[in-house]
Amino acid sequence: MSKITLSIIKADVGSVGGHIKPSEEMIQEVKKYVKNKGKNILIDYYVGHTGDDIAILSTHRKGVLNPQVHKLCWDAFLAATKIAKKQGLYGAGQDLLKSSFSGNVKGMGPAVAEMEIEERPAEPFLFFAADKTEPGAFNLPLYLSFCDPMYTAGFVLSPVLKKGFRFVIMDVAYTKADKIIELNAPEEIYDIAALLRDNGRFVVESIWSRATGEQVVSASTTRLHNIAGKYVGKDDPVMLVRTQKNFPATGEILSPYTIGHYVSGFMRGSHAGPLMPVKRNSTISYFDGPPVISCLAFSVKNGKLTGPADVFDHPYWDYVREKVARKAEEIRRQGFFGQAMLPMTELEYTGVMDTLKKLEKRFTIRKK
Numbered sequence: 001m002s003k004i005t006l007s008i009i010k011a012d013v014g015s016v017g018g019h020i021k022p023s024e025e026m027i028q029e030v031k032k033y034v035k036n037k038g039k040n041i042l043i044d045y046y047v048g049h050t051g052d053d054i055a056i057l058s059t060h061r062k063g064v065l066n067p068q069v070h071k072l073c074w075d076a077f078l079a080a081t082k083i084a085k086k087q088g089l090y091g092a093g094q095d096l097l098k099s100s101f102s103g104n105v106k107g108m109g110p111a112v113a114e115m116e117i118e119e120r121p122a123e124p125f126l127f128f129a130a131d132k133t134e135p136g137a138f139n140l141p142l143y144l145s146f147c148d149p150m151y152t153a154g155f156v157l158s159p160v161l162k163k164g165f166r167f168v169i170m171d172v173a174y175t176k177a178d179k180i181i182e183l184n185a186p187e188e189i190y191d192i193a194a195l196l197r198d199n200g201r202f203v204v205e206s207i208w209s210r211a212t213g214e215q216v217v218s219a220s221t222t223r224l225h226n227i228a229g230k231y232v233g234k235d236d237p238v239m240l241v242r243t244q245k246n247f248p249a250t251g252e253i254l255s256p257y258t259i260g261h262y263v264s265g266f267m268r269g270s271h272a273g274p275l276m277p278v279k280r281n282s283t284i285s286y287f288d289g290p291p292v293i294s295c296l297a298f299s300v301k302n303g304k305l306t307g308p309a310d311v312f313d314h315p316y317w318d319y320v321r322e323k324v325a326r327k328a329e330e331i332r333r334q335g336f337f338g339q340a341m342l343p344m345t346e347l348e349y350t351g352v353m354d355t356l357k358k359l360e361k362r363f364t365i366r367k368k
């Protein structure tokens with residue numbers, strides 16, 4: 001049996017009424033494009049949106065970073081951009097930062113999460129997509145699910161899980177090449193924690209089972225901020241997580257999302273807000289937020305997808321959403337003061353820096 005590749009490629013190429021959602025026509029165009037042009041490239045695919053981002057999940061046998069697969073998605077987003085322009089939508093082509101395609105979409109704007117796997121007899125996996133936040137939003141939930149028995153009971157109950165997981169963490173501040181470190185849980189969880197707490201800089205790229213060597217997580221690490229040299233929207237990450245058997249159970253991967261932890265993003269990508277788990281194809285609203293995360297569960301066999309099951313479409317998560325809304329309201333009460341707005345290092349390319357430069361000249365040193 002040859003290997004199967006799961007690919008998520010996601011971009012914001014235009015949105016209705018602000019940064020809310022893509023138009024129905026754009027989504028239909030992406031579906032049509034992938035269906036027609038992907039016939040001889042893909043085995044199966046799913047197209048959906050989270051906030052203003054369109055994500056293409058596909059299965060194929062071409063491996064990760066495959067030029068044909070990446071070009072197909074890039075061109076599908078170009079086709080949707082045309083529609084967005086025609087409809088006068090906001091931010092048409094926003095995430096397509098380079099004018100011509102070269103090899104794969106990494107570093108060109110779209111977010112990518114891919115893995116090549118040997119399919120297990122039963123292969124359940126989760127497809128996460130977040131909007132109005134950045135890749136570091138996954139740090140806390142991944143830490144909890146892959147290091148902490150309070151969230152993954154499997155560490156107590158399963159001898160295989162007990163062998164732990166290997167984290168590959170990227171320093172996204174280094175832009176010349178991929179700068180990564182590999183750390184093993186559980187022995188090095190304090191080192192993992194020391195890096196992951198700084199989630200604007202250190203981001204989980206992948207996680208591997210130490211029992212079997214199999215890859216279990218692939219997450220996007222793109223920082224548009226670092227590609228474009230200026231603010232062009234938040235990085236709105238995607239992630240693939242395989243579940244069950246030698247990996248945490250689906251519910252163990254989901255359990256940290258009950259926290260609604262504070263992440264960077266929200267209005268103008270410049271604020272802290274709680275991450276709200278939302279249903280499939282949710283839109284964005286309050287203060288261009290709150291930051292949202294969707295999660296769809298699939299099963300795959302010989303590359304054929306069954307699903308999705310919308311995991312956050314359940315009465316439990318209605319209760320969580322209400323709690324998260326309260327957390328959002330609470331931090332919004334202090335507007336742009338202190339922890340509510342991001343530090344200057346995250347804002348350095350926007351107008352506030354010009355204001356500060358101008359004001360600097362007006363400062364005087366008082367004589368004693």
Ligand code: 13P
Nearest residue numbers: 244245248249250251252
């Ligand atoms: P089942 O006993 O229903 O297979 O569930 C096992 C499991 O992993 C639950 O998290």
Ligand code: 13P
Nearest residue numbers: 019233234267268269288
């Ligand atoms: P997006 O990155 O989702 O386009 O949001 C940008 C923004 O500025 C929201 O206020």
Ligand code: MG
Nearest residue numbers: 012019052091
């Ligand atoms: Mg947008």
Ligand code: MG
Nearest residue numbers: 012052131236
């Ligand atoms: Mg977005």
